[in-house]
Amino acid sequence: MFAERIQSLTSSIIREILASAQQPGMISFAGGLPAEQSFPDVDWSTLPNSVRQYGMSEGEPELREAIAAEARQKGIDCDASQVLILSGSQQALDLVSKLFIDPDSPVLIESPTYLAALQCFNLFQANCIGAKLNAKGPDLAQFEHLIRDYQPRFTYLIPSFQNPSGTCYDVASRKAVAALLDQYNLPLYEDEPYCELDYDQTEKPPICSFLKESPWIYSGSFSKVLIPGLRVGYLIAHPMLFPHLMRLKQAADLHTNRPGQWMALEYMKSADKPQRLARLREFYRVRRDAFAQALEAEFADIAEWQIPSGGLFFWLKLNKEIDTRPLLQKALAEGVVFMPGEAFFAEKNPPLGYIRLNFSHTEPDLIVEGLRRLRRVLEQA
Amino acid sequence: MFAERIQSLTSSIIREILASAQQPGMISFAGGLPAEQSFPDVDWSTLPNSVRQYGMSEGEPELREAIAAEARQKGIDCDASQVLILSGSQQALDLVSKLFIDPDSPVLIESPTYLAALQCFNLFQANCIGAKLNAKGPDLAQFEHLIRDYQPRFTYLIPSFQNPSGTCYDVASRKAVAALLDQYNLPLYEDEPYCELDYDQTEKPPICSFLKESPWIYSGSFSKVLIPGLRVGYLIAHPMLFPHLMRLKQAADLHTNRPGQWMALEYMKSADKPQRLARLREFYRVRRDAFAQALEAEFADIAEWQIPSGGLFFWLKLNKEIDTRPLLQKALAEGVVFMPGEAFFAEKNPPLGYIRLNFSHTEPDLIVEGLRRLRRVLEQA
Numbered sequence: 001m002f003a004e005r006i007q008s009l010t011s012s013i014i015r016e017i018l019a020s021a022q023q024p025g026m027i028s029f030a031g032g033l034p035a036e037q038s039f040p041d042v043d044w045s046t047l048p049n050s051v052r053q054y055g056m057s058e059g060e061p062e063l064r065e066a067i068a069a070e071a072r073q074k075g076i077d078c079d080a081s082q083v084l085i086l087s088g089s090q091q092a093l094d095l096v097s098k099l100f101i102d103p104d105s106p107v108l109i110e111s112p113t114y115l116a117a118l119q120c121f122n123l124f125q126a127n128c129i130g131a132k133l134n135a136k137g138p139d140l141a142q143f144e145h146l147i148r149d150y151q152p153r154f155t156y157l158i159p160s161f162q163n164p165s166g167t168c169y170d171v172a173s174r175k176a177v178a179a180l181l182d183q184y185n186l187p188l189y190e191d192e193p194y195c196e197l198d199y200d201q202t203e204k205p206p207i208c209s210f211l212k213e214s215p216w217i218y219s220g221s222f223s224k225v226l227i228p229g230l231r232v233g234y235l236i237a238h239p240m241l242f243p244h245l246m247r248l249k250q251a252a253d254l255h256t257n258r259p260g261q262w263m264a265l266e267y268m269k270s271a272d273k274p275q276r277l278a279r280l281r282e283f284y285r286v287r288r289d290a291f292a293q294a295l296e297a298e299f300a301d302i303a304e305w306q307i308p309s310g311g312l313f314f315w316l317k318l319n320k321e322i323d324t325r326p327l328l329q330k331a332l333a334e335g336v337v338f339m340p341g342e343a344f345f346a347e348k349n350p351p352l353g354y355i356r357l358n359f360s361h362t363e364p365d366l367i368v369e370g371l372r373r374l375r376r377v378l379e380q381a
Numbered sequence: 382m383f384a385e386r387i388q389s390l391t392s393s394i395i396r397e398i399l400a401s402a403q404q405p406g407m408i409s410f411a412g413g414l415p416a417e418q419s420f421p422d423v424d425w426s427t428l429p430n431s432v433r434q435y436g437m438s439e440g441e442p443e444l445r446e447a448i449a450a451e452a453r454q455k456g457i458d459c460d461a462s463q464v465l466i467l468s469g470s471q472q473a474l475d476l477v478s479k480l481f482i483d484p485d486s487p488v489l490i491e492s493p494t495y496l497a498a499l500q501c502f503n504l505f506q507a508n509c510i511g512a513k514l515n516a517k518g519p520d521l522a523q524f525e526h527l528i529r530d531y532q533p534r535f536t537y538l539i540p541s542f543q544n545p546s547g548t549c550y551d552v553a554s555r556k557a558v559a560a561l562l563d564q565y566n567l568p569l570y571e572d573e574p575y576c577e578l579d580y581d582q583t584e585k586p587p588i589c590s591f592l593k594e595s596p597w598i599y600s601g602s603f604s605k606v607l608i609p610g611l612r613v614g615y616l617i618a619h620p621m622l623f624p625h626l627m628r629l630k631q632a633a634d635l636h637t638n639r640p641g642q643w644m645a646l647e648y649m650k651s652a653d654k655p656q657r658l659a660r661l662r663e664f665y666r667v668r669r670d671a672f673a674q675a676l677e678a679e680f681a682d683i684a685e686w687q688i689p690s691g692g693l694f695f696w697l698k699l700n701k702e703i704d705t706r707p708l709l710q711k712a713l714a715e716g717v718v719f720m721p722g723e724a725f726f727a728e729k730n731p732p733l734g735y736i737r738l739n740f741s742h743t744e745p746d747l748i749v750e751g752l753r754r755l756r757r758v759l760e761q762a
Contacts, residue, residue, distance in 0.1 A: 244390060
């Protein structure tokens with residue numbers, strides 16, 4: 001009765017956890033919610049009546065201009081005609097899947113990678129091939145092998161403060177990856193929702209800014225720097241890909257909501273945007289540092305990790321290679337939630353013993369208590 | 382390089398026309414834009430800060446309750462747990478396609494049908510089978526034949542003031558269609574964006590309210606009764622289908638924008654909602670009647686049509702069976718746009734000589750001039 005793709009449509013572990021995490025007293029290191037305290041006060045009172053009518057599928061022209069201008073500052077050679085406003089950058093996963101994936105199409109991803117990306121590519125029945133991430137980027141020899149062996153339709157990379165691993169590619173890795181993509185004419189889908197959440201001023205030019213041959217898609221979000229409830233994100237695409245993506249957007253939902261686009265433009269135009277971003281980074285830097293300190297005190301003898309220089313997550317490798325998925329229910333009973341690392345790998349038998357901990361959403365004075373609860377669960381295992 | 386589905390991704394004729402129709406002096410009978418004058422003043426100043434955070438994939442609980450309550454009044458046996466808030470009811474096309482359509486899956490549609498539905502089903506590589514519409518609903522004998530011959534995955538119907546034909550199924554047809562669907566256990570996707578735009582108080586119980594066996598999806602829109610720029614619509618689904626559709630929604634864009642959902646709920650809760658709807662119907666009834674009068678004066682000798690009892694369109698059958706697609710460029714040159722009827726049929730060789738004219742968006746004092754321009758184009762053909 002249903003389409004074949006529905007077989008891959010298992011319940012999202014994130015969703016179940018977010019539902020459970022609503023209980024009072026629960027300390028949640030799962031999810032990736034921004035902190036409410038970081039949200040700017042927004043003023044809707046001057047929203048113009050002109051946004052009531054249907055809009056253009058591409059998005060509001062002024063917002064597209066502003067996004068293109070910012071992207072050029074990052075080194076991306078583009079103009080507004082290449083910018084497509086999306087209903088959240090999550091929508092890029094859907095549109096890019098539609099553009100490239102037939103059943104069994106190979107797709108080259110990072111291992112681990114963003115859970116919702118895995119779910120979306122699997123929904124379109126892709127064959128997801130994971131490339132191992134080292135501290136500064138992918139293992140380049142393996143990356144090239146996988147391109148040659150599988151001839152993937154595209155590669156999906158999150159080079160800055162990756163979810164879940166926190167990895168930030170260094171400049172040499174970015175250039176080397178771009179060279180490989182050009183060599184094999186492999187399209188790039190570069191997903192950068194976290195790149196503004198940079199706490200240590202890391203140099204991170206977009207990989208697509210180094211490409212000379214391969215077509216590319218670069219996606220970004222307003223959910224982390226402004227507010228997520230708007231559901232406004234964007235992609236920028238190589239001129240060869242843009243017309244297809246625009247029609248796929250039109251078929252998906254006609255266009256992105258216009259009040260949200262208006263608010264995103266207000267943000268882009270605001271004179272104090274640099275100060276707002278600086279305050280946001282400082283807010284999260286303090287949270288990251290508090291989390292790092294608590295981790296060092298509570299977990300130093302049972303796990304290892306890198307301190308992420310941006311983004312929202314710590315990625316822990318436990319000293320014991322245990323399957324952390326069955327621990328989630330026990331953690332819920334203890335009043336704490338985390339993300340089992342296994343969920344972020346494409347393999348049916350994923351590496352064991354990893355967990356992802358979000359540091360952006362938990363009040364600093366609850367971190368130690370949450371880690372102690374989690375430690376009790378891990379010690380029982 | 383691209384997925385196979387991209388071959389079906391031709392440019393949308395609607396899109397090209399809407400772009401052209403922006404020219405000053407153009408009279409547009411194409412598109413389906415609501416009239417700006419019909420839009421309520423909306424007050425955003427009391428939008429609560431609570432909508433800034435991520436929301437639930439299903440949508441805001443209060444809005445789901447309000448939609449379920451209204452649906453029960455229409456005779457649909459449902460509760461809030463079956464309501465999924467969408468980024469416009471257009472999104473239901475995408476989600477239902479994902480749920481049911483594999484390449485070459487047969488889908489039973491009305492002939493003619495909504496252009497964007499055809500495009501979406503074709504994008505998912507469906508085999509669209511058209512069932513002929515009579516004045517009061519489908520030809521039931523042919524409808525049953527097509528079910529038996531093709532065993533479609535689902536049927537897509539717009540029973541009230543259909544786009545493009547304006548057809549409104551009478552109650553007997555609704556019951557008879559429901560009985561056939563139950564007999565063959567054929568899932569129903571009932572799309573009702575126009576059902577509130579009812580100018581003659583037509584009785585129109587939802588087809589899904591008569592179903593006893595078959596699973597169903599009912600979709601509705603806030604674009605026509607409130608404002609389209611919000612991009613908020615909804616579907617209500619049989620409990621067997623809901624969990625799949627909810628996960629497909631989550632994969633597509635996480636959740637619908639929350640400022641728009643808040644505004645939709647304000648509308649649903651507003652004490653003067655019945656008066657607002659009555660004023661809206663009166664506004665469009667006047668436009669419809671003015672359009673009917675102008676048509677009678679200008680087109681009586683070259684076409685025939687029914688006066689639609691709701692919705693936004695007149696559907697004209699020209700006395701001459703000419704292909705109206707090549708006339709569109711000529712019409713643009715004359716300063717008028719319309720929708721060629723051929724676009725609304727699934728067949729590669731569609732019936733000729735139909736055009737769709739929108740009456741909601743053109744100022745009444747421009748209708749006669751627009752029809753005269755169009756007549757000149759038709760006479761040259």
